Amino acid sequence: MADSSVRTTDGDSGAGARSTLTNSVLIIAVLGCFSAAHWLQELLNPLIVAVFSLFLIDVLADQVGRWAPRTPEWVRVGAAFAFIIVLLGASGALIYHAAPKFSLSLAEAARRGQDLVYNVSDRFGLPFSDRPLSESVDFKPLGLGLLLAIRRFATGLLLVIVYLGFILASRRTFANKLDRLFKSPESRSHAERVFQRVRLGAESYVGLQAFKGALLALIFWIVMRLAGLDNAMFLSFLVFLASFIPIIGPAAAVALPVALCMAQFDLGWRPLLMGVSLEASVIAIDSVLLPRLQGERLDVDPVVVLVSLGFWNAIFGITGALFSTLLTVVVIAIVSEVPRLHWLAVVLSKRGEPVSR
Secondary structure, eight states: OHHHHHHHHHHHHHHHHHHHHHHHHHHHHHHHHHHHHHHTHHHHHHHHHHHHHHHHHHHHHHHHHHHOTTSOHHHHHHHHHHHHHHHHHHHHHHHHHHHHHHHHHHHHHHHHHHHHHHHHHHHHTOOOOOSOHHHHSOHHHHHHHHHHHHHHHHHHHHHHHHHHHHHHHHGGGHHHHHHHHOOSHHHHHHHHHHHHHHHHHHHHHHHHHHHHHHHHHHHHHHHHHHHTOTTHHHHHHHHHHHTTSTTHHHHHHHHHHHHHHHHHHOSSHHHHHHHHHHHHHHHIIIIIIHHHHHTTSOOOOHHHHHHHHHHHHHHHTHHHHHTHHHHHHHHHHHHTTOGGGHHHHHHHSSSSOOOOO
């Protein structure tokens, strides 16, 4: 009897040790993957944007299918692909032509801001350096950095288009690859369920955020044009991108146009009216419209959204910040289908009950 108890205790200890070892190896492997992703971020960032574009293509193709149900799938996907390519090309052209002028506007805004701070500090007797901004800041490295950034963006955009084309071409063989990778019906069904969760979660998020960004960009463009602000089109494009960055993005989307408006028109009714109008638009869309459209489909804890912003930014840079919530949605979709990692899906989810959609 005693021998049996000893064997049971030894067996439990051995199982616990194996479980601890397995979890340790898993954690080390995950950390190694994140380290490799950070090291290869220049190569992976265009791939992330390409996958994001693929999800957007699927959303657009599904929408075309609702409008024209008899349209063949290859026509719907081809039209959506052409639309995304045109958008990417237009974005590249806009950045190439508008970024230099926008950088000059930022420099002028900084100079006017220094003058404003000097006037306020002089009126209230506060210490402030009256040295001109052109003497304290060297704009040559900033201009060179801008040109290098435009060059990197053009290279990255070309890689995105190449990645996207190859991903679309290889999607036809995806089902065959699943059959070869997962031999048993149970494992294949589980893999298909994981991919379906990832696809539905990502497409839902991408579609909603793209709609939100486009609506905000349109409203901001109208307000900025009515106010007579320069670079309204480029600022609207930046607003569209900023809408994908949670918490920080909307605040920056309002602050930058208001600061430029103050630099262009000085203190007055225009910057105040613009700030109130833009902030009201952001609040209405973020707090009223988007929750009604989104419902419970984006099941991510708000604290996790904030933490994921810093985490993915540390891994992938600005691309990680733009797609931080999307990457977290994908992680939740994957780990919720892995029994050993289901606890992580519970922690990351908003309700603590991640379920299949």
